[in-house]
Amino acid sequence: MMQEQMRTALRCALQGAKLPFTEQEPLREHTTFRIGGPAAFWCTPQNTEQLQDTLALCRKNKVRVYLLGNGSNTLFADEGFDGAVVELRGLSPEVTGTPEKEDTVLLTAGAGMTLGRLCAEAQQRGLAGLEFACGIPGTVGGAVYMNAGAYGGELKDVVEEVTFLDETTTLRTLPSDKLQMGYRTSIFEKNPSWCILSATVRLHRGDGAAILARMQDYLERRKAKQPLEWPSAGSAFKRPEGAFAGRLIEECGLRGFTVGGAQISEKHCGFVINKGGATCADVVALTEEVRRIVLEKTGFVLEREIRVVK
Structure with missing residues (x-):
């Protein structure tokens, strides 16, 4: 204390x-x-x-x-x-673009900018490659930190380099091949005292209308399948190798399972939602019980994707 x-x-x-x-x-x-x-x-x-x-x-x-x-x-x-x-949301300067080749453009965005805004900027400039990220509710910095992904795409697929402050607050930049980006992880997760300032992504020129259509399709899919009407932290568990967390939870009969104000979403079993008045203790107890039951019934070990900060 x-x-x-x-x-x-x-x-x-x-x-x-x-x-x-x-x-x-x-x-x-x-x-x-x-x-x-x-x-x-x-x-x-x-x-x-x-x-x-x-x-x-x-x-x-x-x-x-x-x-x-x-x-x-x-x-x-x-x-x-x-x-x-x-x-870090104050660190969201305007997106800057640098043409590299005739069909490739590098965009740099501040860590505090939302992915939604960066995706909108890319679409307006007729740049493709970020459509998969348009509905992810995090910031650029958070997305790099955990290598956010959806619909077959991940940030590591498009990141060119990242600028950050290290543990001595010294300004540094690392290229993509030094970022150790894997499934929901990166070098920044392994060095939590480092602070991401901005990220540069490599995109390619495309048709703005087609890019917008793909983004709208992903957004509609999210709206149809995910409990966006409730407070949550997105996917509650990482995907175990060889299976899907939501499907395992559903197969174990845990759809709608509730502890206090926290509940496994009835719409998508991969989400834990705040039904009203949920506490951190409720969410932790619920996820631990889900992990226990899934392990007991299926043999799969679920790892929380939600970061619990005490």
Whole structure:
């Protein structure tokens, strides 16, 4: 637990540096699950310099940090986060494009930009390759962090390079072949103190109308099959090798299984939804029981895709 001396020291340091922050910010307001207690410090840097200064002050004062994008894959503890949550959505400058060849264009977007906005920018420029990501509710930074994917596509298929701050807040850039991007993982997951600033994707020229049609098709499929009308964190479990998590859960008779305010969606068994008043404890208990039953009945081990932050 953060000592009052540490809390006071960081508060004074942030105020002295004129960095934007608040205290005791309810985290349920900043995640798609709508669950979580307060953050001791809620920091909202608006540019790279403010981010570097904020991170440096947190580390100098030995206050732990959690980097947050759109909060679409995060479940905060009911007690909250006794440290500094640094929101990265302020780091979303305009998309910049660089023609590389006649049919290839590189687009660079800030880590805080939503994937939806980046996909819209690509479509408006007549650039194909990102259609699969148009309905993923995260930010560019979060998508790179976990190598987000859908409908047969993944970020690793299009990422050219990523710029970030390392554990010393030094600015660095890594090319795609150094990012260790695999199924729902990357080098950034293995180095959580690194902070993604921007990503460059390689797209190819296409027909804007055809690109829009593909995006609309993916969005309609999501709307038809996923419980988008309820708060959730997207897919609750990673796909086990040789099977699909949602199908295994359904086969075990767990459609609609409920603990407190948390429920396995009746629309899609791969989702855990907040039916109203769900707590972090409810979600954790539900997912652990689902894991136990699926292992017992099928032999498959399910791994949570949702990041639980305590």
